[in-house]
Amino acid sequence: MGDAKPFRTVEQQIAILKSRGVSFQDEGYAASFLLRENYYAVVNGYKDALIDKQETNLAKEDRYVRGTDFRHFELMYEFDKRLRDNTMALLLDCENLMKTAVVYSFCSIHQGQDDYLDPSCYCSKADFPKRGSYTKGLIRLLSTLQRLRDNGPHKAYISHYVSRYGCPSLWVLSKCLTFGSASAFFDYQQQSVKNRTCVTLSQALGKGVVRQRDLAYAFHTLPEFRNICAHGERLYCARVGKLNDKGFGELLRALSYVAPADRLAEYSRSVLLLLDDVADESALIERKLLLGMGIARGDLQAR
Numbered sequence: 680m681g682d683a684k685p686f687r688t689v690e691q692q693i694a695i696l697k698s699r700g701v702s703f704q705d706e707g708y709a710a711s712f713l714l715r716e717n718y719y720a721v722v723n724g725y726k727d728a729l730i731d732k733q734e735t736n737l738a739k740e741d742r743y744v745r746g747t748d749f750r751h752f753e754l755m756y757e758f759d760k761r762l763r764d765n766t767m768a769l770l771l772d773c774e775n776l777m778k779t780a781v782v783y784s785f786c787s788i789h790q791g792q793d794d795y796l797d798p799s800c801y802c803s804k805a806d807f808p809k810r811g812s813y814t815k816g817l818i819r820l821l822s823t824l825q826r827l828r829d830n831g832p833h834k835a836y837i838s839h840y841v842s843r844y845g846c847p848s849l850w851v852l853s854k855c856l857t858f859g860s861a862s863a864f865f866d867y868q869q870q871s872v873k874n875r876t877c878v879t880l881s882q883a884l885g886k887g888v889v890r891q892r893d894l895a896y897a898f899h900t901l902p903e904f905r906n907i908c909a910h911g912e913r914l915y916c917a918r919v920g921k922l923n924d925k926g927f928g929e930l931l932r933a934l935s936y937v938a939p940a941d942r943l944a945e946y947s948r949s950v951l952l953l954l955d956d957v958a959d960e961s962a963l964i965e966r967k968l969l970l971g972m973g974i975a976r977g978d979l980q981a982r
Contacts, residue, residue, distance in 0.1 A: 689713050696722070700731070700743040701752075709749045716756065724913050725755040728967040754964050758957050759915050765949045766930070767908035770901060773937045776883055777898065778861045782853040784875035785868065795824050795849045801867040808866075820863050827852040858902035865898050884939055893936040900925055900933040916971030927972040931979075947979045 687695070689710045693703065703709050713721060726741065729751060734742035789800045798821065804813040828847060830837045832855045840847050856864065865876065873891055881889040903919035906912075919925045934943055954976065958965040969975060 689718065692718050692722075696743075696749070699741050700734075700745070700747055702746075702748045704748065704750060712753060720911075721752050721756050725752050725759070727916075728755065728964075728971060751961060751964055754957050754961060755915075755968065758953055758968060759913060760911075761953055762950065763908045763911065763914045765946060765953075766904065766914060769934065769938060769942055769946045770905045770908060772939070772942060773897070773901060773934065774858045774861070774905065776880065776939075777865075777894070777901075777937055778853055778856060778858075780880040780883060781861065781865050781868065781872070781876045782849055782856075784872050784879050785864075786849055787875065788869075788872055792846045792848055793828070796821060796828065800869075802869050806870070816863060817867055820860065820867060823856075823860050824849075824852070827855050858905050862898040862902055865895070880937065884937070889936065897933040897937045900929060901937075904930050904933075915968055916973075928974050928978065931974070951976065951979050 692713065693706055693709060697703065726743075729743050729747050731742045731744045785795065785800075789795070789797075791797070794800045798817060801817060804810055807813045809816075827837075830841065830847075834855060837847055837851060837855075840851050853861075865873070868876070873894075877889045877891050877894055880894065881887065900919070903925075904914070904917070907914050907917050907919070915927065917926065920929075931947075934946070938946070954965055954968065957968060
């Protein structure tokens with residue numbers, strides 16, 4: 680394990696960047712920006728697209744491509760920040776639609792007040808795609824639902840419902856389900872519930888058909904992107920999934936299955952406008968952003 684990096688002032692950090700090939704139009708502004716937004720988040724978060732790999736290998740420390748200006752870091756950082764905000768707003772809508780559809784469908788078939796705690800109301804091990812993790816995953820899901828039933832989140836509306844009606848119904852608890860838990864809940868459903876979930880969601884979206892495999896893809900893809908947005912992590916070039924093989928293009932694909940058409944079109948336009956703002960200052964940075972996203976502008980215009 681190497682020695683820990685020593686603390687450096689913002690002024691020292693700027694001096695290091697200058698020595699490595701970064702120019703500054705206004706060092707005072709740059710210092711304020713870094714103090715406000717965090718050096719690591721801005722520079723380390725977005726430097727990969729600006730590094731001269733050949734010179735870095737020779738120097739054994741970071742070297743930036745000729746012409747790199749601190750404004751390039753700022754452009755990428757601000758683009759990604761606004762991209763996260765816009766993406767999160769749509770993901771929250773999709774999360775609510777998907778959770779509502781699967782909970783509604785479960786409760787329409789399993790009408791006992793606490794059937795969501797009954798293992799027999801879920802698919803069998805033989806019907807579960809990943810049989811090796813069936814038991815462990817189901818125990819985890821039921822434990823999560825039990826904690827919500829016991830009002831682990833300490834929500835006033837759950838306490839109110841319990842005081843009036845006793846055991847809280849699943850639709851009362853559903854707002855406390857994380858997107859990840861809702862995904863697991865969908866995975867463990869019997870085929871009848873999955874089929875009804877697809878029909879319910881298609882009705883809510885005004886679509887002809889929502890295919891089960893497409894809904895499963897959305898359930899397995901969108902929660903990770905939601906977590907990235909919620910925690911302020913880098914989004915434009917993020918890769919999720921067990922193989923880290925899902926990028927922004929796959930995010931768009933998943934959204935196309937479960938987002939209202941007008942909201943998806945509005946979102947796509949908003950991303951294009953963000954790219955336009957970047958391109959007005961630097962066509963180079965726009966190209967690097969699209970490269971990191973793994974898409975072309977046409978992928979957004981087609982939505």
